[in-house]
Amino acid sequence: MTDPAALSARELSDRVRRGVLKARDVIGATLDRIDRVNPGLNAIVQGCHDEAMREAEALDARIARGGEAGALAGVPVTVKVIADQAGHATTNGTTLARDLIATRDSPFLRNLRGQGAIVVGRTNCPAFSYRWFTSNRLHGTTLNPHDAGLTPGGSSGGAGAATAAGLGHIAHGTDIAGSIRYPAYACGVQGLRPTPGRVPAFNHSGGDRGIGPQLMAVAGPLARRVDDLRLGLEGMAGYAPDDPWSTPAPLTGPALPRxxxxxxxxxxxxxxxxxxxxxxxxxxxxxxxxxxxxxxxxxxxxxxxxxxxxxxxxxxxxxxxxxxxxxxxxxxxxxxxxxxxxxxxxxxxxxxxxxxxxxxxxxxxxxxxxxxxxxxxxxxxxxxxxxxxxxxxxxxxxxxxxxxxxxxxxxxxxxxxxxxxxxxxxxxxxxxxxxxxxxxxxxxxxxxxxxxxxxxxxxxxxx
Incomplete structure (x- = not known):
């Protein structure tokens, strides 16, 4: 089978939808790579192996029946531990929240899954997501895949490291002061900070946020390819009633002067x-x-x-x-x-x-x-x-x-x-x-x- 990491997210999804590739093979290969590479990086700190394979097999069965498969069908993604994913602890890199188990997905993740994306792991961040360095007492230190002596960035350092190492095509990150853009920069990948309100995000496990995060914090994608950022943004974006700031703005506008x-x-x-x-x-x-x-x-x-x-x-x-x-x-x-x-x-x-x-x-x-x-x-x-x-x-x-x-x-x-x-x-x-x-x-x-x-x-x- 073609190495999934050699394909763009759009190419991979197209092949899965057409049955040229099986989602279970794509996800299986990605999980194998995580097992080989991640122990040396500690980018993914919460595993999703069993549920990822179940979702992949269910997607293959749906496609075989002629059912709908979204624009991200079979695409492996990662989610930062700052965000709710049902059945997993929303730790934000802290021991204080190690037992804060989410009962439902954050709305951006609902959107991704609705388009057929499959979560292969949850990525590390610094405690409280304050730093441009990714280490904490609960999950340990994430290393930069290029040079262990350099920061992988923060606060989405696990997302940046995982993306650079091919541990998924699209990574979810958050950004209030550079926490998507800096890990992308430090790990040698691409990272998009969307307009506030573009990508809906709310943690039912933790409730409403303070003034600064409400005004400035966003969720967005990291990827190795710019078109994967675009596809990730399209998959994450949209209006959600549980995010009071989410806005159903069009994803494209009239041509602007270059x-x-x-x-x-x-x-x-x-x-x-x-x-x-x-x-x-x-x-x-x-x-x-x-x-x-x-x-x-x-x-x-x-x-x-x-x-x-x-x-x-x-x-x-x-x-x-x-x-x-x-x-x-x-x-x-x-x-x-x-x-x-x-x-x-x-x-x-x-x-x-x-x-x-x-x-x-x-x-x-x-x-x-x-x-x-x-x-x-x-x-x-x-x-x-x-x-x-x-x-x-x-x-x-x-x-x-x-x-x-x-x-x-x-x-x-x-x-x-x-x-x-x-x-x-x-x-x-x-x-x-x-x-x-x-x-x-x-x-x-x-x-x-x-x-x-x-x-x-x-x-x-x-x-």
Missing amino acids: RVALMRRPGGLEPHPRILADLDRAAEILRAAGWTVEEPGAVPEIREAVEVQIDLWLSDEHAVKLAAARAEDDPGAIALLEFYAARARGIDGAAFGQLFMRRSALVRAWRGFLAEYPLVLMPVSGELPFRQDEDLEGPETIARLWRAQLPQIAIPVLGLPAVSVCSGVENGVPCGVQLVAPPWREDHCLLGAEVLEAGFGVPGVVG
Whole structure:
């Protein structure tokens, strides 16, 4: 049988629907690969072998009877342990939630399964999903498939590592400050942060979330191919009554001008020379494909967006967050929250209200800019992938890392979709660039990403 990892998700699903491939063979081969590769990575921390095979056999039987099979028929996917999947613990990487067993699927997962996708495993994240590093006391540490000394990213680090290693075609991730885009960048794959409301997500096991997550947290796909991101987004998206922010917006819109704003140093960031070189390569790839790429003299504020994002997310109920981190005894979560403790104490009700006014002004400015430049090309990070657990080295290091992550932290508070595109792997170190589009225009984001993928190349399976 053809190695499933050698096929795109669309090719694989088409062959399963036509009976050229059996879902049980595809899933069986994927599970065999997980058994061989995952012990060395610890990307998947909750197995789904038996139920995956049952679902595959049921899908094959339905197809044999002439029944309907969705656009993701037989496609192996992974789900982050932050999300409800019936019968599994929604741990969010914590011992505190090790027994929090979901009784129903999160709505994005209902949608994926409704299209025939099959969950082959659940992926790791840092405790509470706070960090750009993926380790916790419950599930252990996830390694980067390219170099164990580098972070696989976070918080969807298990998803990034699993995708790079071919442990599924499409991985579910979540992103409130870069948690899809950074693992994609660090693991050398592609990752899409959708517009808030595009992909429905709600955990019946845990209830409603705080202000920051309601405004900025999204679920979305990671994959090795841009078209797999598109198919994953189509499978996840849609209106769901249990997500009050889900919106039945169309997945495609009218053609936009192919005009790109290149921001090489957003917010005064000074990226690593390799990142700058890859941005220039990306600009030339787009120009060669007929896109206009310019470096505008005046660009909207981005550094302030980071400050607003931090305050809306980490300062809200900061004492509760810190108490939970201490109860979990997780050094990474404690270090981050203690770093911002004094800042959080300085935000009272009036200051919190002002944050929403500042956010509104920033969103307005960016929407106006994107009306003129419907695609922005910028770094994902100012640095190459961090060393494993580098944030445990002290406050000065935490400050440096958060400065480097400016291009990804700013996007969520602006309510924009963005995609991280792998630009290649050199000496075991991945790199990439980021594209940002107007709200609800993931289609335009992915159009540009496919142009870059054609120039940079499709990432191969690691290991």
